[in-house]
Amino acid sequence: MGLTSLNFFLFLAASLVVYFQLPEKYQWRWLLAVSCFFYVYCSRTLSVFIAVTCVSTYVLSILIERSEIRYKDELKRIKAGELTLDKKAAKAQNIRRKRACIWAAALINVGMLVVLKFWDLIFSDINTRFFGGAENFVPLLHIGLPLGISFYTFQAVGYLVDIYRKQAEPEHNFFKAALFITFFPQIVQGPISRFSQLAPEIYGGHRFDFKNLTDGFYLMLWGMFKKMVIADRAGIMVDYVFYDYQNFSGWQFWVAAFAYAFQMYGDFSGGIDIVRGAAKMFGIEMVDNFERPYFSKDIPEFWRRWHMTLGTWFRDYLFYPMSLSSTAQKVSKSLRKKGHLHLAKMLPAHVSCIVLWLANGAWHGAGTQYIVFGLYHGILTVLSEEYHGKLVQLGDKLHINQKCASWSFFQMARTFFLVAVGRIIYITPDFGASLVILKSMFTAKNVGIFFNEGLYKLGLERPDFYVLVFACLVLLVVEIFQERMKIREWLYEQNLYFRWGLAFGLIFTVLIFGVYGHGYDAAGFIYMQY
């Protein structure tokens, strides 16, 4: 049941109708029921994996809480002289117990994710290279990936770490905890919500509110425009050019890389808009995952605005623990003593950043190209952090007005260029092919494609090409306005006829210009199987 399929809309409508008929205290149970139905309908037997995540997360959250209660009790008994243990030892034991729970969670849940995602990919490659056939030595699993496995795994692990850090209270009701993990709009492709933000939204009751319904509807419609009119149309060109890359060269790759940037953004952020819109119809607010990332002026800013919930997840649960670990702090201290003050200050963050990006690369897939992609962004982020100040100083020395619009535009274009090039690294299944494409791009000579109808030979006929360019311009204009104002709030201030005219216009645009595949269903979302 894809997020843009008719089945999904019927399912959503039925879920909403029943939801608002129920007393508020029972509404969360209904959400759990429809979430379970949605998951089992989409994943069938693979649903067993999310069930394991729900059970293990619940049990471990309670164990962490019990450890904390035991520690507090020990402190009381130490104070009363009933226990001979000293406070530091009790504290250390508590940390050890709680850490064991986190490791168990990582082993079970991240273990499932890693095995399901990488086992077949890695061993079919090893079998083929060294044993003459994909199935010749290490047996493959052929299980497939459960829907949204990395999103719900990250969310579950984050929940446990928050309890460990006392930043969230564990949910004592197993079914409520299960709802947090399985909540159906977010299960497909995130966002990766925090318990403290999402729990009150999904557990609390909501009364029917027409504004929420229309707000959610507008958001879903806009998401469908981005997905079906832009991303799926751009995807045709991207597939056509990059899967048959031997037949193309130079500027043709640049045009396709540009299309790929819009495909990725339209697909992922469009999907998130649909998810948030669906949740909004229930009255449930979900965190946003994109903040117009192509307006970013440097790479770190881009990653703060693109897939924000994954970025903050990596930051809070990987980057900070690594860079503030006792080992990192010891190294930093020792460097400081030796007089390497700058290195002492930056080294823990830089090393953690590279590791984080390698993990991010691996999350995108198994293969050299994903590791290189991770390293590319890791190095760019480190360089940007290290030299940002110096570049600003250099600009001042050269008397460049760094506050004018043209300079901002230059910075945005530079970031867009770096991101687009980075994506070429993993666009083909073989890293060697990506290098061939990159070489061709940087030695491009065939500028004639812009003047001799060459643009219409990249998989899209002239009318489709125009629709794509026009739709991208619409997206750009809307996003420029979004930088300055809340468009949906502004819409509510407008005349009713204008609002409905716009909504119907968007509906017809999606219906007429949307790209449909088999059975009039849109193409699957790129991040659906992550």
Place this chain on the structure above:
Amino acid sequence: MREEIMEILTELRPDVEFENEKKLIDDGILDSFDIVSLVGELNDAFDVSINVQDLLPENFNCVDAMVELIENLQEEE
């Protein structure tokens, strides 16, 4: 203590007016790299151990919040 924190902050980010800023984290003025450097410096200067669980916006949004965090940690230790 406050002056020393101000000195560390100013050295870390000379472009920021720390006296007037009340939302250093919420407004994204200090990024994660700044935070890691800052924590290292504060740990060293005040002989405390700021942990990951202390990295809440309310502890780093302004200079006074940082002073309070360090005082609390010193009391605990």
